Amino acid sequence: MSQYGTQYLPRMGSGPSVVIAGGGTAGHIEPALALADAVKRLRPDATVTALGTEKGLDRTLIPARGYPLELIPPVPLPRKPSADLLRLPGRVRGAVARVREVLEKVDADVVVGFGGYVALPAYLGARGRVPIVVHEANARAGLANKVGARFAARVVAAVPGSGLRNAQILGIPLRHAVTTLDRAALRAEARARFGLPADGPVLLVFGGSQGARSLNAAVAAALPGLLREGVGVLHAHGAGNGPAGGQAGYVGLPYIDDMHLAYAAADAVLCRAGAMTVAEVSAVGLPAVYVPLPIGNGEQALNAQPVVAAGGGVIVPDAELTGDRVLAELVPWLKDPARLAAMGEAARGSGHADADERLAEVVLGVIRT
Known part of the structure; x- marks a missing residue:
């Protein structure tokens, strides 16, 4: 009634x-x-x-x-x-x-x-x-x-x-493909699918269907340091926005159709903090550096706060995102498998799969x- x-x-x-x-x-x-x-x-x-x-x-x-x-x-x-x-x-x-x-x-x-x-x-x-x-x-x-x-x-x-x-x-x-994702079981297949190194940590970067200018600029600046540290990078940069290609360990794409495979290939994420992004990244158990879009009423930062409070990631304001900041935040995680695993479990626990x-x-x- x-x-x-x-x-x-x-x-x-x-x-x-x-x-x-x-x-x-x-x-x-x-x-x-x-x-x-x-x-x-x-x-x-x-x-x-x-x-x-x-x-x-x-x-x-x-x-x-x-x-x-x-x-x-x-x-x-x-x-x-x-x-x-x-x-x-x-x-x-x-x-x-x-x-x-x-x-x-x-x-x-x-x-x-x-x-x-x-x-x-x-x-x-x-x-x-x-x-x-x-x-x-x-x-x-x-x-x-x-x-x-x-x-x-x-x-x-x-x-x-x-x-x-x-x-x-x-x-x-x-999507069921996300909530039922077995990242470990698909890791080898996913990395082969994107042409990423079979071993070593991988950072996934995406900023929405059109990419994100500040994320792209920061990744371009951080890329030499990431590659020196043995970190592979899978980067969805939007149409015509990617760094120069041809570097071993770096895969740049305008967009990624099979996001569940991208999640399976990755160990950590650099992304915006839209509601869907935060929900998916936490549901699959990936630690993330969230960079809220600096417009609107601040809802993107609020979207990410529960995950961050649980220990599943950090928030970096858009104005503070630089290549050096990317390296400082992410390399210590990516070089420490135990820390990555703990943060991933915290992220997963904060979600609603x-x-x-x-x-x-x-x-x-x-x-x-």
Whole structure:
């Protein structure tokens, strides 16, 4: 029974119909798809439909995972007062109408939102019609989830302190390939796959799909010292951003498709501190130097703090990241297998590797309520 007095019951004679709203960026889409996979594992008869827009990565990532994609008009959420803010109500109305068409078409039993500009119209379109579950991945909730949480049946967050009242802390749903990764068993295969040295420590560096300028510059400066110390480097640098190639022990790529293999090949990580990045790196048990993106409201630093507090890594401010700092932070770890192992266990212990199935149980439980 919802707070509005409407009793939500699953459709008779068929499996549950789940609608996920997490489009736009990989940070919203990947947790939504991990949940979808978990729902299908728990209820093979379930139908999962994704809401998305023409913009962002929706049309690339969602169909590739085998889920139907229903397009709705995008509703960008301005961070500050602007002309776009004045146009927002009209944009929302059109998107909400389209969401309601989709909910009726798929006979939806529940809507699960992960924030962003797809989630807001999804919440408004489902309100009073279909129960809503809100998932907040970041340490500080965004506008869409703040709105959705006001009338959701359940609210779930990755970490404490998101600002959403009565949020259950479950972590971030991650791909099964990540949460079940046996790094030791795949180490030799993974290193061969990337052309890395079979022996010795390996540092994995990545800064998102476009790379990260400050990480790239610091790695370029630190690379001679890393190679002298016998440290191999696997570096996802973004298109056209990598250091000069041809150096033994260094592998630079514009991006890495098989991230689970990259994790298996590595002993430590240098990366940003987006919510998905922190969740994956800690789930596979890799110690990391986290370099929060120096924009927004500081949520990236907050994302990494639980792992750092547990002993699974350190935070280095972007302005302090230099080649010398990379060497000073990482070489002592990479030359000390016992320390690496202890930090890796601390990182793993701070995570929530079962968040996908726990969230799926919450979602299916809401339908049965």
